[in-house]
Amino acid sequence: MALDLFYIVIFPGFLFLGAISLVFEYIDRKLYARLQNRIGPRWYQPLADIIKLLTKETIIPKEADRRFFAAVPMVALAATTAAFLYVPIWSSRSLMPFASDLIVVLYFLTIPTLCFFLAGWFSSSLFAQIGGVRALTQLFAYEVPLYMALLAPALLAGTWSISGITAFYHQHPIYLLLNIPAFCICIISAQGKLERVPFDIPDAETEIVGGTFTEYSGRLLALFKMTLNSEMVVVAALIAAIFIPVFVQSAILNFLLFLVKVFVIVFVLALMRASFARFRIDQMISFCWKVLAPISLAQILVDIIVRGIILK
Amino acid sequence: MENEVLQKIAERFPSVAAEQAVVKHHRIYLSVPNELLVEALSFCYEELNFRHLCTITGLDNGKEYELLYHISKDDGLLLTLKRTAPYQEPVVIPTVLSIYQGATFYERELEGLLGIKVEGLPEGRQYPLPDNWPQGEYPLRKSWKPKQAGGAGQEASV
Amino acid sequence: MSKIMVPLGPQHPALEEPESFNLLLEGERVAASQVCIGYNHRGMEKAAESRTYLQNVYLLERICGICSHSHSTCYVQTVEDLAGVEVPQRALYIRALIGELERIHSHMLWLGIAGHEIGFMTLFMYAWKDREIVMDILEMLTGNRINYGMNTLGGVRRDVTPEMADKIREAVGQLQERTEYYSRVILGEETVYLRLSGVGKLSKADALRFDTTGPVLRASGVGRDVRRDDPNGIYPNLDFQVITDDHEDVYGRTVVRVKELLESYKIIRQILDQLPDGPLTVKVPNRIPAGECISRYEAPRGEDIHYTRSNGTDKPDRVKVRAPTLANSAAIAHMLDGGYLADVPIVIAAIDPCFSCTDRMVRVTDANSGQAQSMDWESLRRYSAQWYRKQGMDFSRIPLR
Numbered sequence: 058m059a060l061d062l063f064y065i066v067i068f069p070g071f072l073f074l075g076a077i078s079l080v081f082e083y084i085d086r087k088l089y090a091r092l093q094n095r096i097g098p099r100w101y102q103p104l105a106d107i108i109k110l111l112t113k114e115t116i117i118p119k120e121a122d123r124r125f126f127a128a129v130p131m132v133a134l135a136a137t138t139a140a141f142l143y144v145p146i147w148s149s150r151s152l153m154p155f156a157s158d159l160i161v162v163l164y165f166l167t168i169p170t171l172c173f174f175l176a177g178w179f180s181s182s183l184f185a186q187i188g189g190v191r192a193l194t195q196l197f198a199y200e201v202p203l204y205m206a207l208l209a210p211a212l213l214a215g216t217w218s219i220s221g222i223t224a225f226y227h228q229h230p231i232y233l234l235l236n237i238p239a240f241c242i243c244i245i246s247a248q249g250k251l252e253r254v255p256f257d258i259p260d261a262e263t264e265i266v267g268g269t270f271t272e273y274s275g276r277l278l279a280l281f282k283m284t285l286n287s288e289m290v291v292v293a294a295l296i297a298a299i300f301i302p303v304f305v306q307s308a309i310l311n312f313l314l315f316l317v318k319v320f321v322i323v324f325v326l327a328l329m330r331a332s333f334a335r336f337r338i339d340q341m342i343s344f345c346w347k348v349l350a351p352i353s354l355a356q357i358l359v360d361i362i363v364r365g366i367i368l369k
Numbered sequence: 370m371e372n373e374v375l376q377k378i379a380e381r382f383p384s385v386a387a388e389q390a391v392v393k394h395h396r397i398y399l400s401v402p403n404e405l406l407v408e409a410l411s412f413c414y415e416e417l418n419f420r421h422l423c424t425i426t427g428l429d430n431g432k433e434y435e436l437l438y439h440i441s442k443d444d445g446l447l448l449t450l451k452r453t454a455p456y457q458e459p460v461v462i463p464t465v466l467s468i469y470q471g472a473t474f475y476e477r478e479l480e481g482l483l484g485i486k487v488e489g490l491p492e493g494r495q496y497p498l499p500d501n502w503p504q505g506e507y508p509l510r511k512s513w514k515p516k517q518a519g520g521a522g523q524e525a526s527v
Numbered sequence: 528m529s530k531i532m533v534p535l536g537p538q539h540p541a542l543e544e545p546e547s548f549n550l551l552l553e554g555e556r557v558a559a560s561q562v563c564i565g566y567n568h569r570g571m572e573k574a575a576e577s578r579t580y581l582q583n584v585y586l587l588e589r590i591c592g593i594c595s596h597s598h599s600t601c602y603v604q605t606v607e608d609l610a611g612v613e614v615p616q617r618a619l620y621i622r623a624l625i626g627e628l629e630r631i632h633s634h635m636l637w638l639g640i641a642g643h644e645i646g647f648m649t650l651f652m653y654a655w656k657d658r659e660i661v662m663d664i665l666e667m668l669t670g671n672r673i674n675y676g677m678n679t680l681g682g683v684r685r686d687v688t689p690e691m692a693d694k695i696r697e698a699v700g701q702l703q704e705r706t707e708y709y710s711r712v713i714l715g716e717e718t719v720y721l722r723l724s725g726v727g728k729l730s731k732a733d734a735l736r737f738d739t740t741g742p743v744l745r746a747s748g749v750g751r752d753v754r755r756d757d758p759n760g761i762y763p764n765l766d767f768q769v770i771t772d773d774h775e776d777v778y779g780r781t782v783v784r785v786k787e788l789l790e791s792y793k794i795i796r797q798i799l800d801q802l803p804d805g806p807l808t809v810k811v812p813n814r815i816p817a818g819e820c821i822s823r824y825e826a827p828r829g830e831d832i833h834y835t836r837s838n839g840t841d842k843p844d845r846v847k848v849r850a851p852t853l854a855n856s857a858a859i860a861h862m863l864d865g866g867y868l869a870d871v872p873i874v875i876a877a878i879d880p881c882f883s884c885t886d887r888m889v890r891v892t893d894a895n896s897g898q899a900q901s902m903d904w905e906s907l908r909r910y911s912a913q914w915y916r917k918q919g920m921d922f923s924r925i926p927l928r
Binding site: 396426 | 561563564565566568570572573608735736737738739751756757758819820821823830832834836844845847849853854856857858
Binding site: 092093094095183184187254255257258261262263264265266331332333334335336337338339340 | 531533534539540552555642643644645646647648649650652653656716718719721722867868869870871872
């Protein structure tokens, strides 16, 4: 019982994820700033931001549903933290692996997006509602290619468990090359999942002010910021576990490897953020359905054929 | 170039006192009888190719209101057609929107700042004064004086 | 689908100055829009009637923080014409020089804003960094980053030395290199093209119908430019092209502005090469003979118009200002209708509405002694640090990077 609490609250749960997500937020912001010719923040800036938000007054609009308004950010953060428990960190196995944990992680990762929609909806504010509807619309666009691209390597490995997938590719590293298109699709749709440029449509400030988060302030906004940061780490860790399953014997080395892998993915994400303009929602949807979805479908077909013919 | 345009206007509208026009390089300032103004603008637009309405200036010269329609054509000639409106409430002039569709804001400005009613202008928010500006206060009239510097719009009255 | 009314403004992150747009939305599409402007009315035309001609130069310069030189030049042209004075050639050249530098600074600023509006922050950061080059040049020439105070009745107030001219040439070289980079990279970037092309369509006929001016009009394929059609000052002596584009959308407006930057560099080089010797000002009488004059000037945003009526005293009877943004405002509603909500900010930004900036030099007056002193940034920083140290806060150990 005590050990479970330790897992959930300290490592690798809430506190560890919070700390590491601040580190990667710093890295992301610093890289973004350097790519834009700016100096960028100090190392403690993300922490300072969170502390500042935590000390600020939380204002809940009169029109909003108080309980839902306050509960939604907590659910979002809890879901992200829960997802992290099933992602491998210091070995090829996660903390509590079971048969189809990949599906569970994906499921957990959908909850924050739904929370963004609910948050916007319960704010009863015009801009927040438009932002919420956009978040949901966007969900239907990137979710399909993202899932198909993550499931393709699983199909090839013949298992739904993350540990099983990493073990398979550890034995057959050559098949990793087959999944490169799926990897690219994952990186692109992850930008949509994390609501970052070019898919930061739900909180495009020049159009709809703060989007979903327009009415949020203080502690509740801090929770949302932490959710977004941890989501980035979880998604990056998941992509790293499935597409770059490089593990050694030592747990400490594995942990360092984990950091390097997440760093590489965050770097690619920051690079994308710096070099694109924001899409319009219709362009984003047609891009996801007309370009990403067919490619990921083809990827799945290729993986099934390879599995059926070669690995029989 | 300037005289040619002036001559054409004089031929078309014999009642316009073309010889009193002030002509400078690229500039003509010409008074037209009030009732002829819209017709004259229409003629300049259609026949003389004055396709661009630069702006409309409304002013109070101490005796009456003057309305100046500055129109230009692509060779750089800028023609100013003037009409007047007497101090006689309500002051009403016809709109020129049927000829120059960009005139909305210029005419609304006349309504807002000089209190000249423009007939035919579609309904809309007043411009450029705020919504809570008191009725009947028209800052560009010479008779209007701000009550006191720094006073809010509501307090300003003659 | 149900329709909702979304207010954009008067305060909104996409707008740099108060103005308000009411958008009737059908899903993500704009079904109808209403433009409400006038929040920035400061009664300057009325104020100008109670000030002397010379005071008005500096009052009217403050109409706009970005095209301040355009407004003051346009105004002094009317007064000089009414007074019948011949402005020295050197002064006219310097006026045109500042005017073109102002155009560069304005277009660079616009490029950054456009990046911001379409969520391309990297472009914003790059363009504004390069804009600092021209801001430094303007500060060197006039002492100010904006509201230059360069014009006076009958000429200009400061001279351009050969050393300054060399620095301008060097800066223009750098800027040209950067602008060519932008026109190559930015205009070729796929997401930028997707976001800008076909957005805010304004056909040639509509552009003429709504009496638009400046880059908005030129991007719809109409080559109308006061600098060529009705030139004032020294523009007839210069060789430049009026840039037009046939895209008729926001992408076209971007292309026009980027290409106009390149034309401005060309103009500045010619001005520096031709700069004649001579006095900077001529005397203009305090009392201006009765008369009227209208003058036009091609500001960065389009045709700027000033009309002055004099009555023989030292104060004008009427000063009328028509800023280019007003001329373009009538077309905004037309450009917004039928478009996407996501495109509203960039369509509004594409006419380049004006806003004010702050100055880096401050003039501090001691309330007790009445003494005024000028402080530069460094000494102001030192002063502020000392002041806060007295309050028990010491920031001096934080190294500035």
